[in-house]
Amino acid sequence: MVMSQCYGIIKYTLVCVNLVFWALGLAAVVLGVWMLVDNTFIVSLTQEESNYHAGLYIMVAAGALLLIVSFLGCCGAFRESQCLLVSFFSCLLVIVVAQIAAGAWLYTHRDTFGPLVKRAFTETIKKDYGVIEYRTATIDAFQSNLGCCGANGPDDWAGSEYNTKGSTLSGLSVPVTSNGNNNYELPESCCKEKGSEACRRARQVKIGGFVDNAIYSEGCVDKLISKLNDQGCSILIAIIALGIVELIGLIFSLVLCCAIGSSDRYKA
Numbered sequence: 001m002v003m004s005q006c007y008g009i010i011k012y013t014l015v016c017v018n019l020v021f022w023a024l025g026l027a028a029v030v031l032g033v034w035m036l037v038d039n040t041f042i043v044s045l046t047q048e049e050s051n052y053h054a055g056l057y058i059m060v061a062a063g064a065l066l067l068i069v070s071f072l073g074c075c076g077a078f079r080e081s082q083c084l085l086v087s088f089f090s091c092l093l094v095i096v097v098a099q100i101a102a103g104a105w106l107y108t109h110r111d112t113f114g115p116l117v118k119r120a121f122t123e124t125i126k127k128d129y130g131v132i133e134y135r136t137a138t139i140d141a142f143q144s145n146l147g148c149c150g151a152n153g154p155d156d157w158a159g160s161e162y163n164t165k166g167s168t169l170s171g172l173s174v175p176v177t178s179n180g181n182n183n184y185e186l187p188e189s190c191c192k193e194k195g196s197e198a199c200r201r202a203r204q205v206k207i208g209g210f211v212d213n214a215i216y217s218e219g220c221v222d223k224l225i226s227k228l229n230d231q232g233c234s235i236l237i238a239i240i241a242l243g244i245v246e247l248i249g250l251i252f253s254l255v256l257c258c259a260i261g262s263s264d265r266y267k268a
Contacts, residue, residue: 018073028063
């Protein structure tokens with residue numbers, strides 16, 4: 001009786017674990033496809049868009065793999081199929097090993113991400129703002145939501161396409177500052193109070209001069225890294241929780257597979 005109850009608990013716990021995997025896989029596929037087809041949602045800040053799209057394709061593929069794995073686990077538990085459970089265990093083990101390898105790679109290369117993001121963000125500000133619509137919208141969203149200006153600070157806007165040639169986008173009125181007055185203009189998204197008179201005046205900055213207090217003074221990359229560091233504990237908890245769920249899936253699938261084998265031998 002006790003063994004039968006334990007068998008049932010393991011079986012339905014494994015089903016619940018696979019429902020979690022199914023939800024994660026579906027979320028990864030939907031988010032990846034959304035980001036691929038809707039550039040206004042989020043865009044790569046690097047000039048190498050192929051790397052960005054490659055990352056999204058990997059996300060979609062990983063989500064699809066999780067959907068397949070969760071299907072194998074659910075069917076294996078419900079049908080009490082050793083073949084499906086072994087397939088589930090093998091696939092999940094491969095995923096866990098890949099996650100450990102990816103985590104180790106990210107940890108060893110963690111010092112390169114800050115400079116890479118800063119360089120890519122700066123390049124986008126210098127060359128694409130006011131030229132490519134969806135990148136312009138993304139920079140504005142970063143600056144408004146994070147309370148920052150430029151990649152390293154407001155000085156990044158001096159000599160940008162936004163200032164030297166004027167915007168090619170409708171709705172952005174930018175005076176071309178090539179007349180020798182050594183001034184440059186900041187986007188309105190750099191202002192603390194958008195649309196105010198103080199914002200309008202503060203947007204006109206002399207190269208190497210003082211930036212008004214109405215303008216955000218901190219660079220967006222440092223602000224973004226600070227935000228991520230603030231969420232470090234939550235991210236770590238999420239990773240640990242996922243690891244525990246995967247470990248439960250591995251152990252319970254193996255136990256259930258062995259229990260099914262023992263039951264079949266007993267019946268024989």
